[in-house]
Amino acid sequence: MSKNIQFIFNPSELGAGTRGASLGPEAIRAAARTKGSTLFSQFKIQSVDDHNDLLDAPTTFPFAKYIDGLSTVFASLTDKILDCISHAALPILISGDHSAAAGTLAALKKAHPQERIGVIWIDAHADIHSPYTTPSGNIHGMPIAAALGLDHLHLAKNQLDAQTKSHWDALKSKAFLPEDIVYIGVRDTEPEEDAVIQELQLRNFTVSELRQKGLPVCLKEISNKLSACDLIYVSFDVDSIDPIETSFGTGTPVANGLSFSEANEILTYFAQDAKLCAIEIVEVNPCLDDEKNKMAEHALVLIENIIAQRTV
Ligand SMILES: [Mn+2]
Incomplete structure (x- = not known):
């Protein structure tokens, strides 16, 4: 029996600082074709309307670059997610840059207002x-603040004009509570982010903690921490993996990341969670890949293994 899964391709790269993440979803599909995998023939694929044409001219929003296009992208994304959920299907989102997750979370909250x-x-x-x-000014560094509905005004360094503020306010949702997020593998932050993480007491499982305590213990701890949640959304940025293991085919690679096998173990663990309501893979950028299409090939294996764990 076929599993109830849908793919949503969201090729927007409006939020990235380097060009090419919009090609990530198709690079993963190309990797499947090259390998002879029929994965993308097995499930419905919906494609989000992007607004990447805006990237052909300079942005007028220096502190939230190309934010004028994101509400259009998010409206289309919301339609696709709601359609998917109305068929009781699990959305597997393959997106360009990570700003997409702000739209995904707002849409999930819209679909599940009580949860x-x-x-x-x-x-x-x-x-x-x-x-x-x-x-x-790159919005792929802002999706969690948007989805928490936070400005961090007490830490402000930039003065926003009225138009930027109005676009930003429109992207904000209160999709989840600060105590209901767990970071895994975060290792490159700025002082303002450190301050927010400290104030909100956000939990980050560092790569070294995962190795010291062992993955199974940490994964159980994460499940326990989120036990009061009705639903779980997993957002996977491929830059969480050490670029030595994958490739440098992502916008902002950082050394000392997860191993590929650790990433695989984490994702396949949560793929089995009955509360999983969506999973998103982002930031594959084939234009930056110095090893042909290696990052997309690795992302494909992760997606195949996620799906293999699903029983419904
Ligand atoms: Mn990210």
């Missing part, structure tokens, strides 16, 4: 800046 959503964020970065604190 408490837990978030597992596997990433080299904390992605919790706001336009007020960002040093780069």
